[in-house]
Amino acid sequence: MLEIKDVCYERDNKKILNHIDLNIDTDKFVAITGPNGSGKSTLAKIIMGIEKPDSGKIIFEGEDITNLSADERAKKGIAFAFQQPVKFKGITVYDLLKISSGKKITKNDACSILSNVGLCAKEYVDREVNGSLSGGELKRIEIATVAVRNSKLTIFDEPEAGIDLWSFQSLIKVFEDMRKIVKGSTIVISHQERILNIADEIILLKNGKVDKSENKEELLGKVLDKPICCKLGGEKKNG
Amino acid sequence: MDKVDLDLLHEITDLKGENYEGAYNIRKNGQGIERKVTENVNIVTKKDVSGIDIYVKENTKFEFIHIPVIITESGLNDVVYNDFYIGKNANVVIVAGCGIHNDHHKDSQHDGIHRFFLEEGAKVRYIEKHYGEGNGTGKRILNPVTEVHLKEGATLEMESVQIKGVDSTVRETKGVLEDNTNFVISEKIMTHGNQYAKTIFNVELNGKNSSTKVTSRSVATENSSQQFESKVIGNTECFGHVECDAIIKDKGKVISTPQIVANDVNANLIHEAAIGKIAGDQLMKLMTLGLNEKEAEQAIIDGFLK
Numbered sequence A: 001m002l003e004i005k006d007v008c009y010e011r012d013n014k015k016i017l018n019h020i021d022l023n024i025d026t027d028k029f030v031a032i033t034g035p036n037g038s039g040k041s042t043l044a045k046i047i048m049g050i051e052k053p054d055s056g057k058i059i060f061e062g063e064d065i066t067n068l069s070a071d072e073r074a075k076k077g078i079a080f081a082f083q084q085p086v087k088f089k090g091i092t093v094y095d096l097l098k099i100s101s102g103k104k105i106t107k108n109d110a111c112s113i114l115s116n117v118g119l120c121a122k123e124y125v126d127r128e129v130n131g132s133l134s135g136g137e138l139k140r141i142e143i144a145t146v147a148v149r150n151s152k153l154t155i156f157d158e159p160e161a162g163i164d165l166w167s168f169q170s171l172i173k174v175f176e177d178m179r180k181i182v183k184g185s186t187i188v189i190s191h192q193e194r195i196l197n198i199a200d201e202i203i204l205l206k207n208g209k210v211d212k213s214e215n216k217e218e219l220l221g222k223v224l225d226k227p228i229c230c231k232l233g234g235e236k237k238n239g
Numbered sequence B: 001m002d003k004v005d006l007d008l009l010h011e012i013t014d015l016k017g018e019n020y021e022g023a024y025n026i027r028k029n030g031q032g033i034e035r036k037v038t039e040n041v042n043i044v045t046k047k048d049v050s051g052i053d054i055y056v057k058e059n060t061k062f063e064f065i066h067i068p069v070i071i072t073e074s075g076l077n078d079v080v081y082n083d084f085y086i087g088k089n090a091n092v093v094i095v096a097g098c099g100i101h102n103d104h105h106k107d108s109q110h111d112g113i114h115r116f117f118l119e120e121g122a123k124v125r126y127i128e129k130h131y132g133e134g135n136g137t138g139k140r141i142l143n144p145v146t147e148v149h150l151k152e153g154a155t156l157e158m159e160s161v162q163i164k165g166v167d168s169t170v171r172e173t174k175g176v177l178e179d180n181t182n183f184v185i186s187e188k189i190m191t192h193g194n195q196y197a198k199t200i201f202n203v204e205l206n207g208k209n210s211s212t213k214v215t216s217r218s219v220a221t222e223n224s225s226q227q228f229e230s231k232v233i234g235n236t237e238c239f240g241h242v243e244c245d246a247i248i249k250d251k252g253k254v255i256s257t258p259q260i261v262a263n264d265v266n267a268n269l270i271h272e273a274a275i276g277k278i279a280g281d282q283l284m285k286l287m288t289l290g291l292n293e294k295e296a297e298q299a300i301i302d303g304f305l306k
Helices: A040-048 A070-076 A093-101 A107-116 A135-147 A165-176 A193-197 A216-224 B003-013 B280-288 B293-304
Strands: A002-011 A014-024 A029-033 A055-060 A078-081 A153-157 A185-189 A201-206 A209-211 B023-028 B031-036 B041-045 B051-056 B061-066 B069-071 B077-086 B091-101 B108-118 B123-133 B140-142 B145-150 B155-164 B168-177 B182-191 B196-205 B210-220 B225-234 B238-248 B253-262 B267-276
Touching: A002 A040, A014 A040, A014 A209, A029 A040, A029 A193, A040 A078, A040 A153, A040 A185, A070 A078, A070 B280, A078 A135, A093 A107, A093 A135, A093 B293, A107 A135, A135 A153, A135 A165, A165 A193, A193 A216, A201 A216, B003 B069, B003 B091, B003 B123, B023 B041, B023 B051, B051 B061, B069 B077, B069 B108, B077 B091, B091 B108, B091 B140, B108 B123, B123 B140, B145 B155, B145 B182, B155 B168, B168 B182, B168 B210, B182 B196, B182 B225, B196 B210, B196 B238, B210 B225, B210 B253, B210 B293, B225 B238, B225 B267, B238 B253, B238 B293, B253 B267, B280 B293
Parallel strands: A029 A185, A029 A201, A078 A153, A153 A185, B023 B061, B023 B069, B051 B077, B061 B091, B069 B091, B077 B108, B091 B123, B108 B140, B108 B145, B123 B155, B140 B168, B145 B168, B155 B182, B168 B196, B182 B210, B196 B225, B210 B238, B225 B253, B238 B267
Antiparallel strands: A002 A014, A002 A055, A201 A209, B023 B031, B041 B051
């Protein structure tokens, strides 16, 4: 459903994305991982239209969307959860969910969306999306705003960034349920083993290039630099 | 009243028709045209100057008082003095405001001087909305003055809104607070074209445990300009918080001058101010939700001024 063809992106004489070719299939859950500075977030932003590539093409469902703006891509069915959720003065959680859904939703609808991401809905629906909310709360609201769009392709840019370990422990449940919440294909930029574990496919980016390995287990081994048997399966549930 | 009058009233009071709940006094082009008093709220015409005295009996439980002003006569300069005397432990909502319709070339001006005297334990919510319309070149000018005197245990919550059509305004609000009182001010202003708006707040925290919270949110677009001056004086153990946020667009200009004065070691005073254009990440977030740039900008401004 998504083809990235020979995408390059260079800033300050640094090749952040260096001839990237990728295909994301329909209804797949794909994790993109790699060291800091490997170009993961840039690639995610280029898919959404937040950044423009220097060269190359983005094809979505057979259509070249390289020159479309972010709102045009949103209308075509791409959603994006920001690494740092954006705060607003005066805009409430309910307002944001109304904008996200693109249709009239009731407060009850909004509450049920919030419950899906683990928020006690009545306490949050009328709150402003501002700095009075914690990092974990903002992340869940951010996830709710993309989940409600029912997009064909949903991108999460490092959902674990900026939240403490305790908040992450409870947030991971939301991600484990994500396949139920988010319809269509999902791309998650992440370093988190527990998120990588639930992916159908893992793509490793290194120095702006795709590191092509054979399978998920081998990639997990590379990424985590530990014996593969310790990382997969259920033996590290509390870890 | 004709359609223009009713539309203006609707803009400033959010009510349709003439069916006001509770006591009211409607002033049009410098004259009182309709009035209703209730068992607990009496309205008396002043003898020395133009205006009214409003008396609310003590222990009045939750009544509405509407005192809207409308001006449809071009070239009129209307000055009115309204004094509110709120009895002990009374609890009322007062809706004021002024709407000007000016289709001609002469300036229309309304200066409303409102003074509030709250007795012990009284509670008032005061809503004031200013609005201008019409196709004339004559300016629509509004200069409201609000003076608030709070006796022990009294609270006043003031909401002031000016969203559209006022060419020039200087808005002055003063407060003098005694023990255990609270004065909350929330102001929302949007200016466009060549409009000018100036806001002056001056609150004296004289009583122990008195507190004030002033929140000003404004948007200056096109060639408009705004000034915000606030002075909170803490003379005893008290709390004051002033927050001034402004969004500027096009060639809009905003000057914010905060002043907090602590005359007592137990005075706790805070001022926060931020001026800037709409943040790029806010626009981008809403665009990823399907709004185009203009729609995103409008949604951010609507939320900010809500």
